[in-house]
Amino acid sequence: MGIFEYAPAPESRDIANLKDHYRPFIGGEFVDGSGEPLKTVNPATEEILAEVGTASVSDVDTAVRAARKAYDTVWSKMPGSERAKYLFRIARLIQERSRELAVLESLDNGKPIKESRDSDVPTAAAHFFYHAGWADKLDYAGYGPNPKPLGVAGQVIPWNFPLLMLAWKIAPALATGNTVVLKPAETTPLTALVFAEICQQAELPPGVVNILPGAGDIGAAVVEHGDVDKIAFTGSTEVGKLIQRTVAGTRKKLTLELGGKAANVVFDDAPLDQAVEGIVNGIFFNQGHVCCAGSRLLVQESVAEEVMEKLRYRVSTLRMGDPLDKNTDIGAINSAEQLAKIRGLVESGDAEGAQRWTSPCPVPDRGFFFAPTVFSDVHQSMRIAREEIFGPVLSVLTFRTPDEAVAKANNTPYGLSAGIWTEKGSRILWMANKLRAGVVWANTFNRFDPAAPFGGYQESGFGREGGRTGLEAYLSV
Amino acid sequence: MAKTYKLYIGGAFPRSESGRVYPVTDPQGKFLANAAHASRKDVRDAVVAARKAFPGWSGATAYNRGQVLYRVAEMLEGRREQFVSEVAASEGLAPSQAESLVDAAIDRWVWYAGWTDKIASVLGAANPVAGPYFSFTVPEPTGVVGVLAPQESSLLGLVSVLAPVLAGGSTAVVVSSAERPLPAITLSEVLATSDLPGGVANVLTGRAAELGPWLASHGDVNALDPTGATPEDRITLAREAAGTVKRVLTVPDAEPDWTLTPDLSRLRRYLEAKTVWHPLGV
Numbered sequence: 001m002g003i004f005e006y007a008p009a010p011e012s013r014d015i016a017n018l019k020d021h022y023r024p025f026i027g028g029e030f031v032d033g034s035g036e037p038l039k040t041v042n043p044a045t046e047e048i049l050a051e052v053g054t055a056s057v058s059d060v061d062t063a064v065r066a067a068r069k070a071y072d073t074v075w076s077k078m079p080g081s082e083r084a085k086y087l088f089r090i091a092r093l094i095q096e097r098s099r100e101l102a103v104l105e106s107l108d109n110g111k112p113i114k115e116s117r118d119s120d121v122p123t124a125a126a127h128f129f130y131h132a133g134w135a136d137k138l139d140y141a142g143y144g145p146n147p148k149p150l151g152v153a154g155q156v157i158p159w160n161f162p163l164l165m166l167a168w169k170i171a172p173a174l175a176t177g178n179t180v181v182l183k184p185a186e187t188t189p190l191t192a193l194v195f196a197e198i199c200q201q202a203e204l205p206p207g208v209v210n211i212l213p214g215a216g217d218i219g220a221a222v223v224e225h226g227d228v229d230k231i232a233f234t235g236s237t238e239v240g241k242l243i244q245r246t247v248a249g250t251r252k253k254l255t256l257e258l259g260g261k262a263a264n265v266v267f268d269d270a271p272l273d274q275a276v277e278g279i280v281n282g283i284f285f286n287q288g289h290v291c292c293a294g295s296r297l298l299v300q301e302s303v304a305e306e307v308m309e310k311l312r313y314r315v316s317t318l319r320m321g322d323p324l325d326k327n328t329d330i331g332a333i334n335s336a337e338q339l340a341k342i343r344g345l346v347e348s349g350d351a352e353g354a355q356r357w358t359s360p361c362p363v364p365d366r367g368f369f370f371a372p373t374v375f376s377d378v379h380q381s382m383r384i385a386r387e388e389i390f391g392p393v394l395s396v397l398t399f400r401t402p403d404e405a406v407a408k409a410n411n412t413p414y415g416l417s418a419g420i421w422t423e424k425g426s427r428i429l430w431m432a433n434k435l436r437a438g439v440v441w442a443n444t445f446n447r448f449d450p451a452a453p454f455g456g457y458q459e460s461g462f463g464r465e466g467g468r469t470g471l472e473a474y475l476s477v
Numbered sequence: 478m479a480k481t482y483k484l485y486i487g488g489a490f491p492r493s494e495s496g497r498v499y500p501v502t503d504p505q506g507k508f509l510a511n512a513a514h515a516s517r518k519d520v521r522d523a524v525v526a527a528r529k530a531f532p533g534w535s536g537a538t539a540y541n542r543g544q545v546l547y548r549v550a551e552m553l554e555g556r557r558e559q560f561v562s563e564v565a566a567s568e569g570l571a572p573s574q575a576e577s578l579v580d581a582a583i584d585r586w587v588w589y590a591g592w593t594d595k596i597a598s599v600l601g602a603a604n605p606v607a608g609p610y611f612s613f614t615v616p617e618p619t620g621v622v623g624v625l626a627p628q629e630s631s632l633l634g635l636v637s638v639l640a641p642v643l644a645g646g647s648t649a650v651v652v653s654s655a656e657r658p659l660p661a662i663t664l665s666e667v668l669a670t671s672d673l674p675g676g677v678a679n680v681l682t683g684r685a686a687e688l689g690p691w692l693a694s695h696g697d698v699n700a701l702d703p704t705g706a707t708p709e710d711r712i713t714l715a716r717e718a719a720g721t722v723k724r725v726l727t728v729p730d731a732e733p734d735w736t737l738t739p740d741l742s743r744l745r746r747y748l749e750a751k752t753v754w755h756p757l758g759v
Contacts, residue, residue: 244715
């Protein structure tokens, strides 16, 4: 070992209290689902972590009935101040079990422990804290006096932030008086089922939260169920369009958080070292499995070479490997399927003539890993500039004038997020104004907070999560 | 004397590209006028005009937008007598009933004119995030909105669906009531001679059932108000709209009572919330 190398510092997997078998959570109980059990895999080792019982379509019906009953008899009738106490309690329990949840999340998802420990789990708790406070103050949310909940919310969440997305969905739904049937992603169901235990510990009335592991067909059954009043979906634009089509003509209220192809715009007067940190964080955080990832870097031509040089050096220092190692920067790609998709898009970049540079970091022999990759000489027409890759792959384009930067940044059907790097305040505000995106980070990137609304323009979906604005999704207004 | 009316696109009054017209009658079947029967190409031209007008209108100050809209209300009132007779003829009402509807339409326009410079402070926010950042959220106009105007309420309904689009800073392509288009045509003349920039509002006379699908599937239309479509057609329109993740307004099956005071729901539907973050430091 060289003098500046790191010794391994793995977090113990025992902390995760991993069980051999997990079951769906319906009406306050863990029950045997009648779906085909699935095996969830540790993407860093390809080992089977646990067997998870799944729901069938008939279980979806049972869960919706449980949610309806809880809504009618208990939850919608309870004073907001009482609902608030349950949410505060859940937030505390997430904090108390945060190490367990973080390790379990990293095992199941492949994300580095430093991210699950320092970002995902604390932010999930924060969402419950934030929304707990709204439960008894909805008259002040700006939607008129005494706004009403919708009823039963069907929620379908992705695999990139399994617990955090659950918190984004469940906390506002419960705070506003709705009950929930949530389907976690097929490849990452475990923390959602530990969350179900937390609901039991918090003595949440049975049926208020129901969790149904399963594949896309179960998500579709939740979306299609006739007694569901609201659908909240986070995932791909392709599936989002399908859901919008399915829900068309029903009374169901819909919010969609879909894909993105964010532009991260670096001007020549930007603090370049900070910008490079922001670029790296923007695209390599969570292996690039972030819908708002800064996957298109737009650099002003005069500093492009300098930025590229700094960027390659910085990316080459990222450590890829065991997600449970506290020194790991880049963990595993969540599934073999996702890895294949990333490889396919990267090959298209080669074929279309972009210049590929891949970090020389060692790649583990086992597991699903993809080394951080940066494409330069990228043109707007290339697939790698247009399509969401959802992996650690950055496409770099250049521009000369602010107007050109705006035009290129907005040249996408997506509109979830954008980044601006410049020392000039007036230019930040001008750019922020012009960019067609729901979140704009200036001289920073990938910041999230339950108090700050998040969501997209155009094909990145509609509706917001977080803040006062986010409450609208769960209120009849 | 019966006249042949035209469309209102990009601030001009072209004939329908299709050359088609259709007769407009009162509820008793008496001929009132010929109206242009807009086509798919007219829809596309109107969307182009609305998109072209969007940067200017959305970029205008709220103060300016408010004054422009208030000026429209003033001019609407200036042609009160004409609107009263057209609403009465179109909807088969007594003059006194039509008068109260026209007055309500003027008031409605004034109400929305006053919202332009209040939307951001009522719907925006400074976000108290847990970290050294200044984070704020501002409402922004969604873009080009396709509006299928109410079929029954020829003026008050039309104003109630158009004004919130414009007040929020979006631009509009409106398909008027098919059977009762005359107040919409006169409103176009008001808009054309007001300070509203050409293309901000475009008014097509024609059939919602025919033109709605082109608006719903158009890639450069950001939102759709299907009020003037039948409940069955609205389902098809909503499915078409899913292809571009369009915002589609949820509307009641039957036309609501437009005389009731509106809330913010229509304004809110054509606004996006943009959250901006910046670090704090020295």
